[in-house]
Amino acid sequence: MNRLDEYSKKFTKKHIPNFEIGDTVDVVVLIMEGEKERKQTFTGTVIGRRGSGLNETFTVRRIVQGEGVERTFSIHSSKVITIKVKRKGKARRAKLYYLRDRVGKATKVKERIWSAKAAKQSAKESKEAEKEAEAMNKA
Numbered sequence: 001m002n003r004l005d006e007y008s009k010k011f012t013k014k015h016i017p018n019f020e021i022g023d024t025v026d027v028v029v030l031i032m033e034g035e036k037e038r039k040q041t042f043t044g045t046v047i048g049r050r051g052s053g054l055n056e057t058f059t060v061r062r063i064v065q066g067e068g069v070e071r072t073f074s075i076h077s078s079k080v081i082t083i084k085v086k087r088k089g090k091a092r093r094a095k096l097y098y099l100r101d102r103v104g105k106a107t108k109v110k111e112r113i114w115s116a117k118a119a120k121q122s123a124k125e126s127k128e129a130e131k132e133a134e135a136m137n138k139a
Contacts, residue, residue, distance in 0.1 A: 084126045
């Protein structure tokens with residue numbers, strides 16, 4: 001293992017939930033307002049993932065007051081506290097950029113049926129991620 005891998009290993013998150021394109025996720029982000037910190041939840045559909053390692057990012061889209069809002073998050077960012085999968089989506093594309101042109105019910109992604117075992121595993125992963133995030137925030 002070279003020095004760059006050792007250095008980047010310190011900053012990678014251990015427990016990242018398994019989410020894919022089309023899934024509906026809750027992303028809890030730490031926001032600085034002046035000197036105060038607060039948590040903000042951004043809920044939406046994952047329309048793209050890119051990169052690998054520390055540079056891995058994902059884009060979440062939602063509709064707010066009739067306007068489409070997209071936000072890109074770094075998976076390993078210290079500002080991203082938790083990522084929780086609310087609903088599994090069935091997508092046949094790597095990027096769902098075509099949702100930008102659609103309005104209303106046309107923006108819905110079909111739901112993927114997942115087994116009870118997979119649901120338990122996802123819940124377990126999200127709890128582990130929350131514990132890790134709390135430990136990082138205390139440090």
